[in-house]
Amino acid sequence: GAAAQSGCLSATFTGGRTFLKCNQLPVLGASLHWTYHAGNGTADIAFRAPSGADGWVGWGINPSGSGMAGSNVFVASQSGGAVSVLTTILRTTAPTLDNTALSFDVPVPASAEYAGGAYTIYATVALPGNTTSQNTVWQAGPISGGRISPHPVSGQNLQSAQNLDFLSGTSTGGSNSRLHRRNVSLSVSSLIASLIKQL
Template sequence: MARPGHSAWFLLVSTATLLLASGASAQGSCANATFPAGRSFARCSTLPVLGASLYWNYHAANGTAELAFRAPSATGGWVAWGINTDGTGMAGSSVFVASQSANGAVSVLMTVLESFSPSLKNGTLKFDVPVGPSAEYGGGTYTMYATVALPGNATQQNTVWQAGPLSGGAVSPHPMSGNNLKSVLRLDFLSG
């Protein structure tokens, strides 16, 4: 015969163990990533949609984050990551967009998404980028690197990311349904 309260205690311990295991599993999916020699990151977050992950080192002394964004894509596709200083959606975001040309050269465009039909002109962002972006493609995945000055020197930022197709070598609109509409997250660069 079970003691009174024993079942509740067992349920509480089981639930806590399950939550810890699921957290470790989610963390493990990005924590085991490898990068080229000379690159390592103290923190990571498996983003909730589009198979993407963000890795970073936060430097409190100057309010910057050295980061890597990784997302799967076909060779005929593009991926993007950025910060929205004006709100929580895509419009108004300052983003990095990685894609590759027909000859396989990978490039990164820096642009502000001024509307839901942006012009995608390469330019400056709404925050400083002390170390300009670079990207690589391999194994069906883009990885972009950059160092950004976190807007307002605030560790909590509204982040956005996206993926879509190329058409004739140019960035085409991403799907306007499903996970493509869920790719926003308020992220704390200090605590993760």
């Protein structure tokens, strides 16, 4: 809603990039900006999250479920002032971060920048399953000895997942399962109501 957007609408991006929608994410100070293209089922995204220069941030989509395991992620970090983006699939909750192709199409390869104490990751993704409703995840953590180290496993780092509808912009957080269940049962009952209407 409007509250979710208030903090992110004023954001500006390099290269004259603009995005139609944005959500201030509930944790880690992160925001997601995107434009959804219904014609080909893709979304141009910009994910921005605060971090020290010696940290990393990541954003992704989990096509197979909710939570981290199974997520296809973009991870931005820097070394010697050069910012790079790694794409990897988190096969477990303690993954090896090998640079690998994602399970969905990425028509425009990801890029990232670091400015003003925050990373911004830019990418275009083909939304998996050709549906606008996706389980998204995001994270932030430290770099140690030039390598991406595990993020904290407490507090906000455990709440950084939500289902997002790229068409409507509505989202439901993954941290409160009771709220999530209520939303699910609501949508099921509205679905049944609309089916009855069609009969």
